[in-house]
Amino acid sequence: MPRPCTMPPAMALLLCLAVLSSGGGCEGCRDDERATLLDIRGQFNYNSSLDWNSTATDCCRWEGVSCSSRTARVTGLDLSMLHGIASSTGLLNTTMFLPLQELQDLSLSGLKIQGCTPGAGFEVWSKLHRLKVLDLSYNGKLMESDVPSLVAISSLRSLFLNGNDFSSNMTIQKLSIMKVDTLDIGKNDIKGTIPTDICNMRDLQVLYLSDNLLFGEIPSCMQNLTSLRILGLSENNRLIVKFPSLIFAKLTSLEKLSLVNNSLEGVLSLSSLQNHRQLTKLELASSGNNFHVQTENPATNLPAQIQVLVLRNCNLNGNSGIIPSFLLHQHKLEFVDMSNNNLSGNFPSWLIENNVNLSHLVLGSNSFAGPLLPSKVHTGLQWLDASSNRLSILPVDINTTLPNLSYISLSGNSYKGNFPSSFSYMNSLQYLELSYNNFLDDIAAAFVGNMLNIIGLKLSGNHFYGSFSPNILLPAVKHLLLSDNEIAGKIPEKLCDSLILMTFDASNNKLTGLLPTCISALSELAILNLRENSLAGSIPSEVCGL
Ligand SMILES: *[C@@H]1O[C@H](CO)[C@@H](O)[C@H](O)[C@H]1NC(C)=O
Ligand SMILES: *[C@@H]1O[C@H](CO)[C@@H](O)[C@H](O)[C@H]1NC(C)=O
Ligand SMILES: *[C@@H]1O[C@H](CO)[C@@H](O)[C@H](O)[C@H]1NC(C)=O
Ligand SMILES: *[C@@H]1O[C@H](CO)[C@@H](O)[C@H](O)[C@H]1NC(C)=O
Ligand SMILES: *[C@@H]1O[C@H](CO)[C@@H](O)[C@H](O)[C@H]1NC(C)=O
Ligand SMILES: *[C@@H]1O[C@H](CO)[C@@H](O)[C@H](O)[C@H]1NC(C)=O
Ligand SMILES: *[C@@H]1O[C@H](CO)[C@@H](O)[C@H](O)[C@H]1NC(C)=O
Ligand SMILES: *[C@@H]1O[C@H](CO)[C@@H](O)[C@H](O)[C@H]1NC(C)=O
Ligand SMILES: *[C@@H]1O[C@H](CO)[C@@H](O)[C@H](O)[C@H]1NC(C)=O
Numbered sequence: 001m002p003r004p005c006t007m008p009p010a011m012a013l014l015l016c017l018a019v020l021s022s023g024g025g026c027e028g029c030r031d032d033e034r035a036t037l038l039d040i041r042g043q044f045n046y047n048s049s050l051d052w053n054s055t056a057t058d059c060c061r062w063e064g065v066s067c068s069s070r071t072a073r074v075t076g077l078d079l080s081m082l083h084g085i086a087s088s089t090g091l092l093n094t095t096m097f098l099p100l101q102e103l104q105d106l107s108l109s110g111l112k113i114q115g116c117t118p119g120a121g122f123e124v125w126s127k128l129h130r131l132k133v134l135d136l137s138y139n140g141k142l143m144e145s146d147v148p149s150l151v152a153i154s155s156l157r158s159l160f161l162n163g164n165d166f167s168s169n170m171t172i173q174k175l176s177i178m179k180v181d182t183l184d185i186g187k188n189d190i191k192g193t194i195p196t197d198i199c200n201m202r203d204l205q206v207l208y209l210s211d212n213l214l215f216g217e218i219p220s221c222m223q224n225l226t227s228l229r230i231l232g233l234s235e236n237n238r239l240i241v242k243f244p245s246l247i248f249a250k251l252t253s254l255e256k257l258s259l260v261n262n263s264l265e266g267v268l269s270l271s272s273l274q275n276h277r278q279l280t281k282l283e284l285a286s287s288g289n290n291f292h293v294q295t296e297n298p299a300t301n302l303p304a305q306i307q308v309l310v311l312r313n314c315n316l317n318g319n320s321g322i323i324p325s326f327l328l329h330q331h332k333l334e335f336v337d338m339s340n341n342n343l344s345g346n347f348p349s350w351l352i353e354n355n356v357n358l359s360h361l362v363l364g365s366n367s368f369a370g371p372l373l374p375s376k377v378h379t380g381l382q383w384l385d386a387s388s389n390r391l392s393i394l395p396v397d398i399n400t401t402l403p404n405l406s407y408i409s410l411s412g413n414s415y416k417g418n419f420p421s422s423f424s425y426m427n428s429l430q431y432l433e434l435s436y437n438n439f440l441d442d443i444a445a446a447f448v449g450n451m452l453n454i455i456g457l458k459l460s461g462n463h464f465y466g467s468f469s470p471n472i473l474l475p476a477v478k479h480l481l482l483s484d485n486e487i488a489g490k491i492p493e494k495l496c497d498s499l500i501l502m503t504f505d506a507s508n509n510k511l512t513g514l515l516p517t518c519i520s521a522l523s524e525l526a527i528l529n530l531r532e533n534s535l536a537g538s539i540p541s542e543v544c545g546l
């Protein structure tokens with residue numbers, strides 16, 4: 001941030017004179033603002049390395065503080081950097097901020113603030129005439145009764161109240177007289193219907209009501225919020241959205257629309273969204289089973305700029321198996337989830353080929369068959385879920401074709417044969433799920449490579465045989481699922497060296513011998529399942545200590 005004294009000398013001198021005459025020093029911020037900042041910080045307990053040094057005079061250089069380059073007055077304050085908590089009472093002295101007259105942007109996120117000191121609520125900040133952005137998110141126990149006093153701050157344009165514990169839809173109602181363009185009140189526990197007064201907030205461009213307990217139908221008057229660019233209503237399981245819906249057809253400025261795990265009903269023809277020229281993110285997933293999305297007849301032609309597309313569990317194209325044809329023209333996809341739609345035909349590896357920036361592809365619970373791999377190397381793909389399909393052609397070159405995968409699930413398909421050794425050569429791989437196929441291999445010999453980074457390994461429901469040799473115990477593994485195989489022999493004492501192990505399921509195998517008592521060393525172990533084996537002896541009492 002440039003300050004007066006870093007400007008050309010003549011100009012700096014003029015500005016310094018101006019700053020000096022208002023009580024500041026040539027070093028930058030004003031003495032009174034520096035003192036105010038230290039007072040404000042004094043309201044919090046913190047551990048942080050926050051580099052506020054009361055002997056360094058220029059508070060504009062302090063972490064979390066920004067100043068006007070013209071006046072050197074404090075314009076931005078981000079106290080979330082404190083990683084601290086409001087001191088004993090949890091109450092905030094709002095009056096203390098008033099000397100920061102030029103403040104525009106204030107973040108008090110994640111500080112466990114519970115409210116304001118009695119007699120001076122947030123309305124005090126109406127005297128901060130420039131305050132535009134206020135972030136009170138993730139304070140957890142912020143008193144809901146203090147929220148209405150925020151409406152007095154008429155200069156506010158962006159208000160973040162997400163991640164608190166609000167429970168009443170009256171809170172939304174009371175905020176509805178504000179002229180903000182951004183309101184985030186997601187991740188609370190707000191119960192009830194959406195107050196129709198929200199439709200008066202015509203300036204709204206960004207609205208998040210997601211992750212609450214809202215229910216009932218969304219008010220049709222929301223079609224009047226035509227400035228909306230971003231609308232998030234996800235994770236209100238009983239919030240009803242009936243299609244076709246005039247609301248979304250009219251909100252043509254939408255760039256991002258999220259309706260995940262809402263109670264979606266009726267038929268949505270995606271062609272009703274093709275006039276949404278700015279759309280980059282569309283997320284639809286019904287919490288029920290009465291929602292149908294049509295993309296053909298008439299064929300949809302969404303703008304070729306979609307980055308995030310979720311069409312999960314939405315009876316896509318009436319379970320005809322037809323993949324939306326508009327996807328052929330998309331090249332900017334980064335995240336695609338079309339799981340649980342009974343799509344069929346060859347696995348659409350062209351989605352990977354066509355979209356260089358694709359990092360997540362989730363196509364579980366469909367009926368895809370054929371080869372999985374794209375025809376050329378794709379370094380960006382990190383997450384591939386192709387579970388519960390009809391795949392059977394082993395992806396032998398996956399280590400060269402998709403070298404950056406960190407998660408892959410091929411569980412619930414029709415693969416057979418040996419454990420594919422190419423998985424042993426994927427250095428980024430952390431989660432490998434091959435459960436419920438027909439792999440047939442000697443488990444002791446299967447892992448030829450070094451699989452050093454595997455955290456989760458799921459091989460349940462196959463035909464792995466051979467002895468439980470220590471090389472199954474990969475060094476980083478936390479979740480090891482081997483149930484429903486034919487693994488024999490004793491559980492080696494070496495198991496007790498896997499100190500980070502959290503889940504160990506080897507049920508329904510052919511294990512024999514005793515359960516090593518040293519297992520009590522596995523302090524992270526939360527799930528241990530060894531039923532349906534031929535183990536002998538009693539369960540070591542040490543296990544009870546876990
Ligand atoms: C400071 O750090 C200690 C130890 O990490 C922690 O227990 C305490 O809660 C922290 N205090 C604050 C105010 O964050
Ligand atoms: C605080 O600022 C003074 C003066 O700028 C400097 O000498 C000192 O090293 C700083 N202390 C810390 C801990 O940064
Ligand atoms: C709040 O801060 C103001 C200004 O620093 C001070 O005068 C007042 O006593 C404080 N109020 C409380 C309750 O601490
Ligand atoms: C809040 O939700 C209830 C349903 O629980 C509804 O009757 C009421 O009208 C809603 N309040 C407002 C202000 O919309
Ligand atoms: C939209 O706003 C206009 C003007 O305020 C109003 O007459 C109309 O009823 C609103 N539309 C809906 C669907 O509420
Ligand atoms: C939605 O619901 C599904 C199924 O209950 C759950 O797995 C998922 O985590 C939920 N949330 C999102 C954002 O998908
Ligand atoms: C891929 O992402 C990069 C970096 O964000 C971006 O510059 C590039 O335009 C993207 N490519 C496409 C085709 O979207
Ligand atoms: C899923 O698609 C297959 C054809 O690929 C069809 O035979 C089957 O009936 C469909 N299942 C459902 C539940 O619609
Ligand atoms: C590989 O994945 C990591 C995250 O797992 C990501 O940061 C990195 O950019 C990816 N590499 C490429 C070439 O896309």
Ligand SMILES: *[C@@H]1O[C@H](CO)[C@@H](O)[C@H](O)[C@H]1NC(C)=O
Nearest residue numbers: 396399400420421422423425
């Ligand atoms: C890929 O895996 C095969 C084994 O299937 C191995 O022979 C080959 O060396 C691996 N390639 C790379 C680049 O790791």
